[in-house]
Structures are given as structure tokens and as C-alpha cells.
Amino acid sequence: xxxxxxxxxxxxxxxxxxxxxxxxxxxxxxxxxxxxxxxxxxxxxxxxxxxxxxxxxxxxxxxxxxxxxxxxxxxxxxxxxxxxxxxx
Numbered sequence: 351x352x353x354x355x356x357x358x359x360x361x362x363x364x365x366x367x368x369x370x371x372x373x374x375x376x377x378x379x380x381x382x383x384x385x386x387x388x389x390x391x392x393x394x395x396x397x398x399x400x401x402x403x404x405x406x407x408x409x410x411x412x413x414x415x416x417x418x419x420x421x422x423x424x425x426x427x428x429x430x431x432x433x434x435x436x437x438x
Contacts, residue, residue, distance in 0.1 A: 351433060354394045354411040361387050370404055380433035384424045395433040
């Protein structure tokens with residue numbers, strides 16, 4: 351599964367996710383972020399091309415390597431966090 355990133359303010363991005371995807375759909379996507387409202391990289395993992403396309407239309411997505419979150423403890427997860435387990 352590929353990892354993508356986008357630059358956004360977490361609170362605004364999360365509101366977009368809640369408005370566009372219901373709770374069942376959110377189980378098919380995972381987000382890795384730092385809990386700040388500053389512009390930041392948000393990492394996204396999902397195999398659902400429709401969800402990724404919806405996000406990409408507003409925020410754009412760049413393929414990337416998933417960062418190793420063991421570097422610091424500031425990372426948080428929402429959605430299906432198990433999608434990031436290969437680097438935990």
C-alpha cells in the first residue's frame with residue numbers, strides 16, 4: 351500500500367474528512383499527523399482510490415515514504431491506524 355502526504359492544517363483537514371467520509375468509510379484510510387494547527391505534512395495510507403481522489407481534489411497528494419514514527423513521540427493517528435503498522 352502506498353503512502354501519500356499533503357500539507358494542511360490538521361483541524362481543517364480533519365473537518366474535510368468528517369464531511370466527506372462516513373465512519374464506516376474512514377476505516378479504509380489512515381492518517382498520521384502531529385496535533386497542531388500549523389501547516390504541516392499529513393501522511394495518508396489507503397488502498398481506496400476513490401477516497402484518495404476525493405482528498406487529492408482539494409489538497410493534492412504526493413507519493414512518499416512513510417516516516418519512521420519512532421524518531422519522536424509527537425505523531426498521532428486517526429482512521430485505520432493499523433495501516434501504518436509496518437513502520438511502528
